[in-house]
Amino acid sequence: MDLFGETSDWGTKLKPLLKKYKGKKHPLEYQNTYQLLVMVVLSAQDSDANINKIAPALFDKFPTLKSLSKTDAETFIPFISNVRNYPTKAQWLLEMAKTIKNDEDIPLTMQGLTALKGVGRKSANVIMRETHQPAEGIIADLHVIRVAPRIGIIKESKDGNKVEKELMQALPKSIWSEIGMAISFHGREICRPKPKCEECLLADICHYYLTQII
Template identity: 65%
Template sequence: MNLFEDNKDWTKVLNPIIEKYSDRKHPLDYKNLYQLIIMVILSAQDSDANINKIAPSLFSTYPNLKSLTISNVDSLIPHISKVRNYSTKANWIIEIAQTLKEDQNIPMNLGDLIALKGIGRKSANVILREIKVPAEGIIADLHVIRVAPRIGLISETKDGNKVEKQLMQLLPKEIWGEIGMAISFLGREICRPTNPKCTICPIQNYCQYTLKTI
């Protein structure tokens, strides 16, 4: 069931969470585009908090892509060994560095980003949102995958690409850039997996979950 099927003014319905979170930086504590792209790759199937913890040492040793081009996987691994799937990610990072060579060559569009190893649509959408370029898709992280069906926006699926596709079909393009991260923050802070804080939710009056439980 789509709770909003008769309401076409999606911007108005979701505007409270867009306003609440649109100026909020991603939880990854990056300092520049180079750090962002590396941290996004490392954060796949891991926590932002863990990546933030290992980042200072990593970037002290490897301050830019050029420094990675003269390194290798074996040298990089000790700096990211506490990250899940660190070996695979180390290979991706070294390959990206050897491909791009310099920070200024980091692409700023979806197609070129997802052509890089270790960067899928979700990661690319996060990067594009953070650097504030026009959105070409919608962030569909684990929080969005869980929360979007719960509030009644889309049908339930665990496939992030399918979630993104449903949201892109449903929502106007002018809110693509912020709505994914807004739903993600909502899921992190209010719409928790258990004991969601429905009474303080900015969109509680439209939420399918709230209407079912009150």
């Protein structure tokens, strides 16, 4: 078996995952781009489930970026106090709101998004995928960081930016926009820390599975 993308046709091998998950909405329960941006920033080192739980009250109070830009930390923080690292995230979001001001002015390019405090490449890739922008990278969240080396696409690394870079080298650009989220969903549902290999669509090409049965 060819490992680490050097001679492998991963575009073909990963088709079952793309077929299963293509176009599936991100687990964050957002209603528009403003909500998506705020929720993605809040979800760093926290769970999507926790952010979904606090979102209704947060967006009821602050329905637009403009409304957020007019508030202060004292008023804002109680709505996100159950979120990990909330003091820093509050600072980022209030600064972002004052900088952008209007929902329609939220940038939707890698350069524009990563210029915002609290938005790294992973977050930018999620926002661009969910808003149907041309891909400039591949989502590399904690599930992708675990699963992609297991399958054998890349070598193991805990560095999300390195994982993304290696995936971009190994995978055809035509699947960049969907493959990161597809691998992420696969990691959430099947290829968990303790994987359900018997349910896996990729068992016949997976490095981890094939080395277990030899």
